[in-house]
Amino acid sequence: MQQLQSRVNIYALLSRVLLQELDIDTLKMIKNDEIMLDFFPTLKEWEPLTTLPEQKLLEEYLNPDFVNLSVLHLIPYETFYTRDDQMIETGGANPVTDIYSAYDFMVDYEAARTLSSDHIGVELEFMHHLTNAEFEAQKNGDMIAVKDFKTAQHEFLNKHLLNWAPLYLINMKYESRTPLYYDGAEMALEFILSDNEYLTKELSL
Numbered sequence: 578m579q580q581l582q583s584r585v586n587i588y589a590l591l592s593r594v595l596l597q598e599l600d601i602d603t604l605k606m607i608k609n610d611e612i613m614l615d616f617f618p619t620l621k622e623w624e625p626l627t628t629l630p631e632q633k634l635l636e637e638y639l640n641p642d643f644v645n646l647s648v649l650h651l652i653p654y655e656t657f658y659t660r661d662d663q664m665i666e667t668g669g670a671n672p673v674t675d676i677y678s679a680y681d682f683m684v685d686y687e688a689a690r691t692l693s694s695d696h697i698g699v700e701l702e703f704m705h706h707l708t709n710a711e712f713e714a715q716k717n718g719d720m721i722a723v724k725d726f727k728t729a730q731h732e733f734l735n736k737h738l739l740n741w742a743p744l745y746l747i748n749m750k751y752e753s754r755t756p757l758y759y760d761g762a763e764m765a766l767e768f769i770l771s772d773n774e775y776l777t778k779e780l781s782l
Contacts, residue, residue, distance in 0.1 A: 596698025
């Protein structure tokens with residue numbers, strides 16, 4: 578259960594960091610939680626993190642970097658990478674729409690900084706949704722549901738995230754101007770790869 582809880586928490590953290598600009602509360606949460614900060618080793622050693630006020634950090638460093646990486650210079654959408662014409666599919670033909678509906682997952686477009694449901698932050702949020710559902714099934718002793726949710730996670734990683742997110746995350750790491758997004762890109766890449774290995778082993782037992 579502890580490993581499952583960790584997976585739930587990591588998907589929640591990654592989706593929050595990659596979905597929209599940080600707010601002061603989220604920044605303080607990362608700064609003041611030693612366990613969480615360990616996921617961001619370059620950020621942890623970054624002098625402005627401890628010497629500048631949170632608002633200044635957000636306005637002058639972190640949020641401009643997010644906009645640069647997610648809106649201006651890079652395109653964090655699956656369909657951009659997987660369609661021949663590199664167009665972002667914003668309608669019902671988006672490849673993730675059906676699986677989201679099957680698991681009662683709704684995209685909050687007002688809260689998210691996204692045009693389409695196949696944004697990397699939304700896809701990671703969906704993985705959080707699935708791992709949290711697995712956690713609840715595990716607590717209730719419903720092992721059939723546990724396996725079903727594991728299978729859904731494995732399929733989603735292989736049919737969606739792993740088909741394009743590594744390329745985006747490598748570019749994001751290279752283009753990042755702050756250690757938060759440098760570390761965030763590296764963490765996300767390593768985690769989705771390792772989580773896929775974990776799920777592959779779990780489902781082969």
